[in-house]
Amino acid sequence: MIELRDVHKSFGAQKVLDGVSFLVPEGQSLVIMGPSGSGKSVMLKHLIGLLRPDRGEVLVDGHSVPDLSAGELSELRREMGYLFQHSALINWLNVFENMALPLRETTALDKATVDARVDKVLHLVGLEGAEKKFPSEISGGMQKRVGLARALVTEPRILLYDEPEAGLDPEMSAKINRVIRNLNTELGITSVTVTHSIACALAVGDQLAVFDRGRMIYADEPRRVLDCDNERVQEFLGVKMD
Amino acid sequence: MNPVTRIGARVIRPALDQAGYGLWLAGRTLMLLGHVPRRARALLDYMHAAGVRTAPVVVFVGFFMGMIVALQVGLELSRYGQQESIGILVAVTMAREMGPFVTSIILAASVASSMAAELGTMKVQEEITALEVMSVDVGSYLVLPRVLGLTLMAPILTLMADAVGILGGGVIAVTQLQLDFQNYLYNVREALSRVGDLVPVPSDLYAGLLKSLVFGFAIAVTGCAAGLRAKGGARGVGETTRAAVRTSVILIIVLNFFMGKLLHH
Numbered sequence: 351m352i353e354l355r356d357v358h359k360s361f362g363a364q365k366v367l368d369g370v371s372f373l374v375p376e377g378q379s380l381v382i383m384g385p386s387g388s389g390k391s392v393m394l395k396h397l398i399g400l401l402r403p404d405r406g407e408v409l410v411d412g413h414s415v416p417d418l419s420a421g422e423l424s425e426l427r428r429e430m431g432y433l434f435q436h437s438a439l440i441n442w443l444n445v446f447e448n449m450a451l452p453l454r455e456t457t458a459l460d461k462a463t464v465d466a467r468v469d470k471v472l473h474l475v476g477l478e479g480a481e482k483k484f485p486s487e488i489s490g491g492m493q494k495r496v497g498l499a500r501a502l503v504t505e506p507r508i509l510l511y512d513e514p515e516a517g518l519d520p521e522m523s524a525k526i527n528r529v530i531r532n533l534n535t536e537l538g539i540t541s542v543t544v545t546h547s548i549a550c551a552l553a554v555g556d557q558l559a560v561f562d563r564g565r566m567i568y569a570d571e572p573r574r575v576l577d578c579d580n581e582r583v584q585e586f587l588g589v590k591m592d
Numbered sequence: 593m594n595p596v597t598r599i600g601a602r603v604i605r606p607a608l609d610q611a612g613y614g615l616w617l618a619g620r621t622l623m624l625l626g627h628v629p630r631r632a633r634a635l636l637d638y639m640h641a642a643g644v645r646t647a648p649v650v651v652f653v654g655f656f657m658g659m660i661v662a663l664q665v666g667l668e669l670s671r672y673g674q675q676e677s678i679g680i681l682v683a684v685t686m687a688r689e690m691g692p693f694v695t696s697i698i699l700a701a702s703v704a705s706s707m708a709a710e711l712g713t714m715k716v717q718e719e720i721t722a723l724e725v726m727s728v729d730v731g732s733y734l735v736l737p738r739v740l741g742l743t744l745m746a747p748i749l750t751l752m753a754d755a756v757g758i759l760g761g762g763v764i765a766v767t768q769l770q771l772d773f774q775n776y777l778y779n780v781r782e783a784l785s786r787v788g789d790l791v792p793v794p795s796d797l798y799a800g801l802l803k804s805l806v807f808g809f810a811i812a813v814t815g816c817a818a819g820l821r822a823k824g825g826a827r828g829v830g831e832t833t834r835a836a837v838r839t840s841v842i843l844i845i846v847l848n849f850f851m852g853k854l855l856h857h
Contacts, residue, residue: 398725424727438722441714452726455733504726 357406368564377538384561431501437493446481490517527553638741654753658760679779682761691754696807700840704815708836711819712829739812746808
């Protein structure tokens, strides 16, 4: 379970999060949309302890994330996966080594188990045959899938996605959205997805929240967003044009 | 804001902040020494990167340093008919001072800059953040092999610089000062055979090697600390790299003075 209670965050004079609150029950998927600079990615970084709120509470599985010690935060992060907007693959490791890295570094699994887990996730994201390639040798879309695979390989209970479909073609976007949705429905993974894509929101979300200037201005089931009467939400989705 | 406050805010505070981080990273790296067995492969890679690739430059520069010392000092000595003692002066100067100093400056320019650029690029591309999110210990995975690799290679490279520097001095002794090479080598051996009181090894040699060990550690920590705190994209990485070399060179000079006082007085 993930919960934010009245979270505020500023960088200097710029207010990025202005009293954000929401709750994501276990096994549910929350999608967050909003214009660039509305605080979506900053909120995501609070959930995994990369940023601390100026005020308010960030709770993951009942733990107050900002109050955890380094060791406790490390333990909690092992239960979580994070897909970065620009993949953030280690550039001198090949695809296989990138995916195996969290298993080799944070678990005591033997080589055969690590290899099996990596192979399984490689198949899931359609990257068979790319194991030996380095990040600089594959496309942005493939890098994104390796990033997703790396987030999945530790079999986390919570997944955070920062624009999972960015840089992917429509066919691959749909495939990745299906993978994300299946992780929720079949494995009961709790997830928060930041996206600009309404298709992604409709495909993977149980709940949809729209951020604007650090505030949550809309929250409901994704399919209802197209009919909502909030002008700012309509403007963002391109439904209402001036 | 008055000028003094402005200087404090823009120069002194960031410098102290970075120095504090560097000291913290140095302490943390020492505490991670128990991780060496699982980092053995990476350690060998960085020893190769820091040592083998830098060795030709160290040999080249060391040889010329020895020739410069022999030429400048030898010409002065020959005015007083004391050129016979050039072997002693070249050996002591290379072992105590020029060997570790020149080697460390080369390492600062080549290895500290590459460490800062490599880690800085990883930092601005969120690779370091990704490691943290995966609960990978950045200190153990990235910093320890680099710091230990350079710390171990610095004395070996210094020894090479000492040797070729003495050889270069010998070339000048024979060709410019008309001395016998065997006699030159005899003086070198005499100069380097003085055994220290505390440690039963040649005192000038071990003092220089100890210096280079400390310089290597300081250079590597400076390069890593700069890289891990890089920000602002390609320009930020460039500034980080410059700062790493600048700080390393200043550190080498300051440490050289204090270690020289400590070891030779």
